[in-house]
Amino acid sequence: MHNSIISPKTVNENLCDSNWRFFDCRFVLTEPEKKQAEFAVSHLPGALYAHMNHDLAVPSIPGKTGRHPLPEKQKLIKLFSTWGIDHSVQVVIYDDAGGAHAVRLWWMLRWLGHDAVAVMDGGWPRWIQEGRQVSAELFVPEERKFIANPHDHWSVTAEDIRNYFDNPEVRVLDARSRERYRGENETLDPVAGHIPGAVSAPF
Structure with a gap:
């Protein structure tokens, strides 16, 4: 396999x-x-x-x-x-x-x-x-x-993310370019920037 x-x-x-x-x-x-x-x-x-x-x-x-x-x-x-x-x-x-x-x-x-x-x-x-x-x-x-044998815990909602803001054991990674992470040269999304506390990890 x-x-x-x-x-x-x-x-x-x-x-x-x-x-x-x-x-x-x-x-x-x-x-x-x-x-x-x-x-x-x-x-x-x-x-x-x-x-x-x-x-x-x-x-x-x-x-x-x-x-x-x-x-x-x-x-x-x-x-x-x-x-x-x-x-x-x-x-x-x-x-x-x-x-x-x-x-x-x-x-x-x-x-x-x-x-x-x-x-x-x-x-x-x-x-x-x-x-x-x-x-x-x-x-x-x-x-x-x-x-199907779904792994339901593999997905999270926006509300879940908000609840993680103050949890030191959770890391949110932002896989977009560093420019878009910084809110620069945003051509795809209506709001520039990133989720509070997210770590930049470009794909």
Whole structure:
């Protein structure tokens, strides 16, 4: 079982294994449909596209939620079943942003109890650099039954964070750039700066 990082070589050796699923998570926040269009032209053979906005999040509510709220567990269970994932399936995820988008699906699967999920080392750029095969064919998986065993304590709410402000045993990490942490050059969020007490840890 692979549950963290997996090499392109190992991925290539298992492209034809029916118990492996491959997911393309390429995405650009400012051009949300761009990478799906690129996926349609070229992707790993047998890969499915997991859209950050449409598959891995629900619409945000201004002033109430963050940019990409988590879907309800039952919605994810149905989606993962449609994607042909059950307990016997090894999942591999990749993107072209150093894993920044792929890790969301990685975390969501782990959150619901599916441990056999890994991010491909180097992602799409390394796959292309190594001259490995690509495809434009649309893969339609056979549906399987995804059984969740959720780790509910893995997620927290904004209220939880507020309650942690005075707790010396809790650290909040801000993975954005140091500029955005300092409230400089903020081009994405309506309010610049960071959560009080958060430590800057750029991805």
